[in-house]
Amino acid sequence: MYNKTIAEISAGLQKRDFSSEEITQAYLSRIKQHDEQLNCFISITEEFALAAAKNADQRLAKGESGGLIGVPIAHKDIFCTRDVKTSCASKMLDNFYAPYDATVVEQMNQAGCVMLGKLNMDEFAMGSSNETSFYGPVRNPWDQGCVPGGSSGGSAAAVSARLIPAATGTDTGGSIRQPAAFCGVTGLKPTYGRVSRYGMIAFASSLDQGGPLTRTAQDAAIMLQAMAGFDTRDSTSVDHPVDDYVSTLNRSLDGLKIGLPKEYFDDRLDTDIRRCVDEAIHEFTKLGAHVREVSLPNINLSVPVYYVVASAECSANLSRFDGVRYGYRCENPFDLDDLYSRSRGEAFGAEVKRRILMGTYALSTGYYDAYYLKAQKVRRLISEDFRQVFADVDILAAPTAPSTAFPIGAKTNDPISMYLSDIYTIAVNLAGIPAVSLPVGCVNNKPVGMQLIGNFFSEERLLNAAHQYQSVTDWHMRLPQGFE
Amino acid sequence: MQWETVIGLEIHAQLATKSKIFSGASTAYGAIANTQACAVDLGLPGVLPVLNQEAVHMAVKFGLAIDAEIAPVSVFARKNYFYPDLPKGYQISQFELPVVGCGHLDIVANDQVKRVAITRAHLEEDAGKSLHEDFQGLSGIDLNRAGTPLLEIVSEPDMRSAEEAVAYMRKIHSLVRYLEICDGNMQEGSFRCDANVSVRPKGQKEFGTRAEIKNLNSFRFVEKAINHEVDRQIDLLESGGTVVQETRLYDSNSDQTRPMRSKEESNDYRYFPDPDLLPLEIEPGFLVEVRDQLPELPDQKCDRFIQQYALTDDDASVLTATREMADYYELTVSTLGGEAKLCANWVMGDLAGALNKMNLDVKQSPIDGLLLGGLLKRIVDKTISGKIAKQVFDEMWQTGAAADKIIEDKGLKQITDSGAIEQIIDRIIADNPVQLEQYRSGKDKLLGYFVGQVMKATQGKANPGEVNKLLIPKLKG
């Protein structure tokens, strides 16, 4: 049962092959069986799930036919879920039970999804390996000595190990795509403003975007259909009609123009990764696509721009965690400053502290122009590069990560090296454009992912291309050993 | 050494919207603690701000009323600092690009008209309140006020005396109430003023170091605090000291300013554009709409009153100080159908006196313009005398009844019938032979005595004009 896609589960539920309650139980047992090792879940909401499943079964009995009714999923623990612990993998929110549902959660509940629990992540979404979580690292199902990627590590690993058919994640600099690549699953970061950020605990407001992690592009389309939409509670939400992502999956790729940014395919690219990506590109040409080289001249500045902008925004976004109205409070504070400094000092992990300090510095008197303002200007240059390129091609293809999953602990003492694992994903967030990562190979039995990147609101096209690729290849169907 | 005072004022006017600037919680005053602080106001994880259109509308109204540039694009910025009444750890304000740019306001101080330049006015959210009543040595935080829209109005340091500062503050106070964007209630904290005060030797171009005085919630305190601060600074400088740039609090009990006990004198607010909000665009069409709907402004109304009602500058000023007062006056005049001066006297005299005695606002007056107009009609048509009218006024104030009813019920109609008056005069003259003799031998002052006697005999109802007309010839014989 657990090796089904959303599409298959939905079909099975409609045909009454099984009930939502049954499939929910099946996944709950599987989680109990495997999650001790992998540590994908921060909370498992068994009662909640069974109640939702019962409800879904009633809806199905009435003849409702939505593609997500009764389908088990889990949310990255960055989405507020009413009356359910929402921790952002931080000691700061270890005791926090959200008093409201994020818009994404509301929408998925309305669509009939059954939430099984909240997924592990890097603390406050800051990280690329899921090693900064207060609840311990997540292990990659493909090689449990390795990281699953981050920050949506729990989401990617859980889908990869078939503990759930699908999960939500968030992507600020690659946090959906990179773990998707490391875990051999499909992960989509939508256009900025496509998915509401209301209730999605903020890391870097102008970069954050919620999206699905699934096994297939088709499933990602089904998930995105429910996640997307204009929200009046989010000023940055875009009032753009939601496309039908599902019915256009099978369109032919004949004539599709794919650009390969030469800056991403230089000699820094690992040869094995390159081989997998080249093979995938070859498949696309077989499907009728035309490939050509393009250039994104300012792309190499993405990482420094990101680390200024994201740090600056997060330094302010995390100021609300002060031990006054919710969250962690230190014992016996002797005055106000002590309350703040010690609560925050004791409850934030090292990476979070580093970024807050960095952001504080970038915005401080004397440095604002040189750092923040400068970074936002270079950001525009990067964004322009993409705009220009999309005048000539329909989508871009690129590697997702510079390596396969690295061992747990390998980069924890070298933050810069950790940051550089985002070099292929970051620019997309800076420009606010959508991208999907799909599995395209394996190196030393560890998955390799490739990105398809599109212009604003081109999710339809990206999912279509990914789906067509997945109908002639089977990388997305492979299971990690031990999880068959 | 001749010193010159330099003052700039920063006024925070709480905008009278129904809901908060970035959330849908109520802004109603006086609610039980934390019952009007929603998720957004509390800065819960994951919440986001959405801008209230009425706050923008109100800011634009103000900008147009002070002849200012309205920014076609303005930006909200985060002002970062930590304080328990600031839930997010930053205040959403405006920094480099405020919604209202440079404008000006003309004030009258020391009988001179002066133009005060206004640097800018911007929108921001208010913080909550700290209550220092003892909770076992702790402070209690109420966040009901957090998120209430504020318009921060910043003047240039153009004022040169406490009088000018107060005149400016009063003018702004009047203006925001005229525009119906702020109720101006200083006790409730909806109109707050900070003063930046410095001194410099007369003739010097550079400004001296300034001190910022906070916690000024009445016109009187502003004047006293500024004067005290100027004295303090001059004393300090004259004795060889230097003025420190700092924030001081005014203590009305001791009539002194003292430094605020904050560890960091200069806060690094690390302003940057708020990424949760988009640039606010204000289109020319919207400006036209708002301009068309602007009410008559205080200065315009004052000028009109001078023209239309032939009032003096002073009288017109007093009557147009608030919109309510001006509306009251005009209703009185239109009810009466003229006699602008009479109305002015009564409104500024008897009415204002009665209101002040009971500490009431003109809105709360038990006698409205219609009723007052009705009373004054009876003076004009000589039904009652001016003196009796005051009696009637007092009765109207107590009972809320109309003048005519009271005049009727109490039989206060003036006696104008010359026959009746003559009879009474004759009787009085007959009863007072001694005084008559004294009058006739030159004691003219005794006229008043006889008038008084006639009035007494008629319970004040005799028409004084008539009495005089008939009495004098009879006295003279």
Next chain:
Amino acid sequence: MSLSIDDVEKMSKLARIEIRESDINGYARDLSGILDLVDQLNATETTKIKPMAHPLDQTQRLRSDIVTEEDQRELFQSQAPQVESGLYLVPKVIE
């Protein structure tokens, strides 16, 4: 190092985060490394470029001035570390 211990201490005060003595050096080192990375931006010519705060050129949408939220104090304060008489309690605020 581009960032000194003093800088780190100043930032930790501004950000209200207590950093242990033993950790300060480490932070100074890591942050300096990041700043070195960030210095690459200096080489790019940007004098005529407008900073980009949002990927899309959207402008702020406005909300009608109506009260939409009701009193949820019980619910929200169930999460609070210290509350009394409906107020959030903190160490005394000195003005």
